[in-house]
Every structure is written in C-alpha cells, then in structure tokens.
Amino acid sequence: MNNPNEINSNSSVLRGINTVPFKTRVRPYLIVAPALLITIGILIPFVMAIYYSLTAYTFRIPNSDFVGFRNWTRMFENPQFWNALKVTITYAFWSTTVEMLLGLGIAMLLGNLKNRFSRIMRVALIFPLMVAPVVGTIIWQLMLRSSVGIIDKLLNLLGIYGAQWGASHQTAMMTVVMIDVWINCPFVIILILAGIQSLPKSPFESAKIDGGSAWFNFRNLTLPMLKPGILIALLFRLMAALQEFSIIFALTKGGPGDTLMSLSVTAYTQGYMYQRFASALPLILVLWFLVNVVANIIVKAWRKAQYQAAGKDIEETHAKREKNASNQIIREGK
C-alpha cells in the first residue's frame, strides 16, 4: 500500500502522528489536581499572613489599613521579640542536641545487642513518640507535681523537697527540654537504627582484617555511612523544635514570666489571646524564615552525604527513576 518513500514528514496525514493524545497528556495533571486544590487552599493563610503583618488589623478594630513596616520595626525594637528569639533558639538547640546524641547512642546499642531484650525494646521505645505531645506533657506534669508525682516522691526520699520543675525560672527550660527529649528521641533512634541495619558488611570485615580500634571504625566507617540518616533526623527534629508549641503551652503556657515564651507561644499570646493580630504575624514570619534557612542548609548537606555514602547506588536509583518515569507515554513539555 504505502511506499515508504512516499512518507515524509510533510505529509499531512502524518502531521502530529507522534504527538501524545491530549487525553493522555492531560492525565497526570488531572490526577494531581485534587491534591493540589486541597493544599493550595491552605496556601492562602501564608499569603494572608504576609499581608496582614503589614496592616493594623485587630479583631476588635478590623482595620486593614496598610501601615507598612511599622509592625516590623516595632517588633525589632521590642525586647519581647529578642527574648522570644533567644528562647526559641535555646530550646531548639538543647532538645535537638540531646536527642541526636542520646538517639545515636541508643541506636548503636540496639544495633550491637542481639538479645531478646533489645528486640523487644526496638518496638517498645516507639511508644513515647506515639503519644500526643500534649498528653505526654500532662503525664510528666503528673509525675513531677509535688504530693502526687512519683518523681517528686523519689526526690523527697533523696532529701530534695519542693522541686519546682516547670514553675521555676531556673529549671523550666530544662524541664521542657526533657519532655521534648522523652517524646522525640525515639524518632532519632529508629531512623539511625534503620541506617545501622542497612550498613554493608564488607567494609567492616576488611577493616577487621586490617586491624583497627572500635573508635576508628566508628569515626571513619560507621559515621560517614550513617550521615544521610543522621541528617534527616536532624532536619526533622530541628525544624520541629524551632516551632514547638504544644509542649510549652501545655506545661506553663510560656511561663514562668517569659522564660519559655518562644516565638510560637508569643505569637499565640499576642494574636489569639490579646487579639493583636498584626503584631503577632511578623513573629511567626521570622520563625518561618529561620526554619527555611535551617532546612535549606541541612537538605544541601543531606544531598551531598547521600551521594557520598552510597555513590553508585544513588546514581542507579536516579537513573532508574528517570527511566521508569520516562517510559510513560508522556512527553515533557518544553
């Protein structure tokens, strides 16, 4: 029928013969659409936040006058803001550091021990993580409260009376960090443990033959290969700790005084309780900026560590992903 020589790219019959049918091209967008719509709807608050931070809006006087950066300059001049910043960073630093170090240690323990105890623990230690932070804080409050709390009773036995925990300026931060660690350390543990369990055996076997101390092995073999997992745990924990609200709120609502008034709690107090909406928003926007910067740094480090720790594996995964995705009958629009 058709002489191959007759077919050239100018033939009108063939124009568009290789364009993917519209129905198929549009399919991915249709499939993603519901999810996008739902989540974009939530994007609106972000935009609104920026807008309202530049107005003089309060609930009693819905005044959307544009006041420019007045709210912002006020915030930077307000010692409350700087205190909030300090509290936020202190809290995030201590809780994350303790969680990472403790988590790493316990994960190594669980990785090394092969007995029944450790196997049970691997499951059991997830429990604190599954409890709602609010509920966790309540549990600890019960334990620490004088006259009924078990820890209080223990301290009494040791001769310490009237420990104030959350109510005292000196120990409030420590208390709240301890509760955060109790809840979130398991997160770090299981992430690092997963990394440990997937470590290849051969480098360690050859190191054994070459002869090297346990510390040497740890520093030069284990740690680099665990880096991606550690960085992911760090990323999640740091970002969550910077904006932690429930724990502080449930313990002291920010008190005593302003020892625990982190950016989140201050914003809540200003915006919700005092209804000074427009002055609360710059606080959270600063927080958001902080979180973003931290996230960017850590994600970059993570990508690099992934590449290094598993060199070829990552390339293979990316190539495989490319191949699988491009096998679909969809052409990339230019």
Place this chain on the structure above:
Amino acid sequence: MAKIELINVTKRFGKLTALKNVNLEIEDKEFFVLFGPAGAGKTTILNNIAGIQIPDEGVIKINGEIVNQIDPANRNVAMVFENYALYPNRTVYDNIASPLRSPKHKKDENYIKGAVTKAAALMKIDMLLDRLPSQLSNGQRQRVALGRALVRDPNVFLMDEPLAHLDAKLRNLMRGELKEMQHNFATTSIYVTHDFMEAMSLADRIAIIDEGEIIQVGISEEIYYMPKNQFVAQLMGDPEINLLSCDLVENGTGFTCLWAAAPDNPIQLPEDEELFSRIRTLENKKVNVGIRPQNVHYSFEPVEGAIEGTVYSFETIGNKSVLTAQVKDAHVRIIAPNGLVLKLDQPVYITFDISRVIVFDADTHEYIGRYDESEVMKLVNEHRGESFTRAGENHG
C-alpha cells in the same frame, strides 16, 4: 500474524537519542532477531512496537496500518519481558490467564482453563500452577512469562532477552524449545538478544543494531561471512575475529600484504579480480584483514613461511580451547584442541588461511571484500529462499 514495519523511527529520552532513524521491515511469520550490545536500543524498539512508547519521529506499521496512536492493549501484541514482569501476588495460573481476562480479549473461564493448561503443558510447568512467582526459580519464571504470551493469538511475539537470566544448560534447552515452538505457532516473532549463538541458531533474519542505528540486516550466513563492517564481524563470532592491520603493496599483478606486526613476512594475496579491483579504488592501501580463529594454523615447530610469535595465553572454553599468540604488540586468537601441553612465552609459528580473510578499510572499518564472494552470495540466496519458504510453509 502480521508484517511489522518501522519507518524512519527516532526516539529520544531527554538528551539521549536511543533510536536514530531506524528502518526495519519484518515479514509475516518471520523469526526476526535484534542483536547488539547492551544499550544499543533493542528494548526501545520492542517498546515502540508494543506501544509502550511512542516514537518522536517516524511511523510504525502493523499489517500496513499505522499504529503510532494506538495504545498497547489495542495493538494485539504479546511481550515477554527481560525481567519477566510477572504479577507477584497472583498464582502462575492467574498470571498466564491474565491476558484472557482483560477487557480486550475476554474469554469465558472454560476457555481460559483449556488455554492455560495447554500453554502450561507446553512450557512444562503444569505442576506449578498454584505457586506464586516468588516460589519459582528463574527458569520457571521465564517459562511462565512465555506461557503468558502463548495463550494469546497475537500479531507478533516480542521477546526481550528471555533467556538472559538462565544458566547455560537451561539456556541451550530452551533455545531448542523456542525454535520448535516458533515453527508450530507460525507467528511473527521479534527476539532480542546479545548472545550471538542464540541469534545465529534461532533467526530467520538478524538485524545488527548499535547505538540506536541499524548496521546490517540479513540472514545469519550473510552477516557472518559478509559483515558490513568490523564492528559486526567482531560481534558475530566467539572467540572474536582477529583483525590484522596491514598495508597492501601492489606488485606486478597482485598485492602483498604487510602485516604491521610481521614486517618481514609479507603475505602474497592470491588472485581475485573482483577483490583487487575494489582494493585499487582505495586511496591509501591501509586495511584491516579479518581472519577468524578457526582459520589460523599454529605449530610449535618452525614451519616454512610461518610467522613467529610467542604463546600469550591458553584458555579452555568447553570442548575446544583458545590459544592466543603474541606477535610484537598484536594478539592472534587461534582455535586449538583441549589438553595441549605448553608453556607461556614458548615460541609458536602461525600461518593464515588467506582464502578465508575478510578485508576491511582501516579508516572507515567498512567491508571491502572477501574471496569467493560470489560463492558465498549463492549460498546466502539459497538459504534466504529456504527460510522464507520455511516461514510460508507453517500452516500458512
């Protein structure tokens, strides 16, 4: 059964061009082999014929009908994937029955039972029907994948390296069974492999493909005796063909061949007008002379006119061995019997069976000629005719 045509097909993946202007015509009922190194584009061709991918340029026809816009379900092709692609959570029975339960080819359960048991019996897996793929060996999974293709009555069978993951013994066994099946089924088949033994034994015709381009298409004799270029010659043959880089010097009526590794042993080329006239058209007379290991002779005693070299290595590959001789910087592979007693670096004397050489241009690597080319052509035409009648014979 159907005739398959690829016309000017180009396929790109981002920056990579997988297929460059590919033209193929596969006859009805033909067993057509796509042969080439890894990454050449063989699987891409299969995917495009099946409809899993659409070419960026060009036209694909099945039975004369342009099918570019038709999706795989409607093209009526059956495919055996390199990694089997069995449904992991279904039994062997359900895997084989799967095509017959699809909306496209729906059949009732009685028919399905009959077809599946028949296919399973053919593949000798009828006792495995209740198992899950995870409970099968590679060879068994292979046969399930084949069975799934066989229950259909498709336009064409597409097989992507179906024997690649089998051990040598099973591979040989399956090769024979495949060949017999193809005869019985009389369906066009396109078979991808990078094993040249499979290609030679199974194919009616072979297409050599490299880096997305079709290098040569022909029956196995054509490709083996008259390869289009050095690349093809090196692909087809195990152990690999020897390529001697030579200068041709005209003297009197003929040519002498000066091998770079043995400048003191000029080889006089026997007369052949056709071959010589082609050589004369060459600008510089640099050629690569190809000679297959079975056409090289060796001796451990000095022989008149032989070229001296030393033993480089000796490998036994089954029922024969490969003796590699080193002459200056060049290595020459020679077929030798097993059990030879020799020492490395021991002197060895080699002579070439000149009448068997294939001459290639040293710059372009293109085929220039060989001796008794007309005889070979006659043989090729005979076989070509044979393979077509063979195809036509089968319950046509």
Place this chain on the structure above:
Amino acid sequence: MTARKRLTAILQNGGLAIYAVFALFPLLWMFILTFKSDAEMLTTTFVFTPTLVNYQQVFFHSDYLRYIKDSFIVSTGAVLISVLAGVPAAYAFARYNFKKKETIAFQILSFKFAPEILVVLPLYMLYRQMGLYDTYLGLIWVYQLISMPLIIWVVRGYFEDISVEIEHAAQVDGYPWWQIFFKVLLPLIKPGLVSSALLCFIFAWNSFTFPLLLAGIKIEPITVAATKYLAQSTVHYGQMAVAATCSALPSIIFAIAIQKHLVRGLSFGAVKG
C-alpha cells in the same frame, strides 16, 4: 566469653535498661494511676486497692466520649480525604514526567515544615469569615497540611518500588490504565498504603495546635480536652490518667501494627526502613 566482653555486654544492656526505664516508666505509672482512687492518690505509692471508679467517672459521667467521637471523626475524615486525593497524586509523581513535577512535589512537602502557628493564626480569621470555624470540615481541611504530604511522599516511594515492567505487561495484556491502577498496583502497595494511612491517623489524632485555635465549643478533640483537666481547681488525677491513657492507646496499638513501615513513614520516604 571473655571478661572484657562480659563487661561490655553488662554495660550495654545496663545503658539500654536505663533508657528503657526513662522511656517506659512514665507510661506504666500513668496506667497504674488510672486504677487509684482519689482518696488514696496522695497517700500511697505503689501499694493500693485498685478500683475502676476513675474509668466510670470519665466514660459515663463526663463528656469524654464526646471528645473521643470528635477526635475520631476529624482524624478519620482527614485520612480519608488524604488517601482519596493523595494516592492518585502519589502515582502521578511516581510514574509521570511532567513540567515542574519536582517543584510541585517539594512545595507539598514544605507544608509539613511550616510552623503550625503560621498557618493557624491567619486561618483563624479566614475560617471565622467563611463559617468554617469550629466545624468538622474546617478541621479536616486544615489537617491535610500534615496528612497529605505524608501520603503523597511515602506512597510515591511504594509505587516507585514496583517495577514499571509490570505495568507494561498489564498494558500489553489488554488492561486499561485505570484497571491497572486498581487491580494490579493497589494490591501490591496495600501494606504500605495501610501503614501510611494509620500513621496519618496517629498524627491527626495527636494534633493539638489546630483544634486549639480553630475549634472551640462544638468540637473538642481529646488533645484539647485533656488540657481542660489540668485547669480544674480540684484535679482528679486518676481521671486525668484515664484520659491520657485512652488518648495514647490507639496510637500505640497502631504503631505496633505498622512497625515495619514506621521508619519510612516517619521520614516521609527519605529513609527506607
């Protein structure tokens, strides 16, 4: 075993045991507390007469069942929506190559990392205006911020784990794309999907900030309700313990059920357990 090895083993097990006490004792103690009557609360430690009066009070003489109902409706609704909209989206991200794919995917992921307060304060205003304040729908929608990214990213990973050749085989067999999705792919990712859904449920169940600001009188999930207990003038510790236990129990049970997929879910697919 050498003495050195024995010492190491003792130290290691000891260290683990100390942490185990730190992690689990509070939960255990709280559970014990649920059986202690108010009368014996202050006077005894571990030796007391167990009683079920706290449970009776909480379940039958307070609004607690209502709080459980609220939590349940909101959490289930949130997970349902996330799964219905998120699983197809996860598939699209896994298999299709379309413009801006990774940008959109990361955008969705970044929602998880946004401070909750940042979202909630403006949303409070918006919801009041739109009438979504203190409604189930309002809460379910805002919970998508935590559940949708999880479903999309984790289920995407599960889809990517399935060799694409299986889909090709189904196409060649004659199945249309939607049948391939439901009959071939979904069954294969079922364990991963169920685990992700349960993890989403746990996150929604534990959520505090959203319902605190965006719901008030009509709807009170148990997390918000729990803080009310603390604010009372006479605190019934036993009842509080019951409330806390009931709140924690579903999460713990689900966590045990999905432990194999926990690492993957918690890290949003970044770490493959």
